[in-house]
Amino acid sequence: MISVMVVDDQRYERLGLALMLKGAEGIRIVAQAENGREAVDALAAASGDEMPDVVLMDVRMPMMDGIDATRIITRAHPGVKVLVLTTYDQDDYALGGLSAGASGFLLKDVTSAELADAVRAVASGDAVLTPRITRKVLGRCFPSSPLASPRGSAPMHKGSFSSLTPREAEVASLVADGFSNAEIAERLVVEPASVRRYVSRILAKTGLRDRVQVAVAWVRAKM
Incomplete structure (x- = not known):
């Protein structure tokens, strides 16, 4: 069962998101918050079944916005995945969420x-990159982002992926294009578990933190 927290300053938006997931198999709402500060405080006090696996995070909120809250949550609770939701179809919100550590970005429509x-994809370790978060957007908006560097080291370059096997490089390319593990498995005609192993090896070899960093670093390496 995947536990979800909904964070939005609009009460009816929170209720709407909760209702959208109410009948979803394997998903339950465990908490709601009306701003980033309330979400951060709630997670700091949570334990056991109260701790969500995924946080649905609005962007524009009083007290603390979703970007700052995402940055705090992902650092303090590495096991909690954040999925940024906004009505504003603008690159800076999507990329701001990703650079803060979010595992994905979706519009509220x-x-x-x-x-x-x-929610299921993020909980299983996938990154959810909408079709708009593609090579073009990443290449334009992330040239100096710290995400382009593993663990604070020098920026990624073409040689950073040189240790990958041809298959691992192919998987890295598909990750950068925003495909999920299941979609990559279908394209390569392998089991999703095999894709997960490929991704784990890519992370280990490159020193990158997650799939989002793989996507950004791959784009940087190809620029």
Whole structure:
């Protein structure tokens, strides 16, 4: 069962998101918060079943916005995944969330099924990059981002992926294109578990933190 926290300053938005996931198999809402500060404080006090696996995070909120809250949450609670939701179809919100450590970005006009699929994907370790968060956007907006460097080291360059096997490089390329493990498995005609192993090896060899960093670093290496 995937536990979810909904964070939005609009009460009806929170209720709407909760209702969208209410009937989703394997997903339950465990907490709600009306701003980033309240979410951060709630997670600091949470334990056991109260700790969510995924946080649905609005961007524009009083007290503390979703970007700052995401940065704090992902650092303090590495096991909690954040999925940024906004009504503003602008690159800076999406990229701001990703650079703060979010595992994905979606607009609030997603369907219930799309939202549930995104929650499941993020909970399983996938990054949810909407079609708009592609090579073009990453290459334009992340040239100096710290995400382009593993663990605070020098910026990634072409040689950083030289240790990958041809198959691992192919998987890294598909990750950079925003495909999920299941989609990569379908394209390569392998089991999703095999893709997860490839991704784990890519992270170990490159020293990158997660799939989002792989996507950014791959784009940087190809620029």
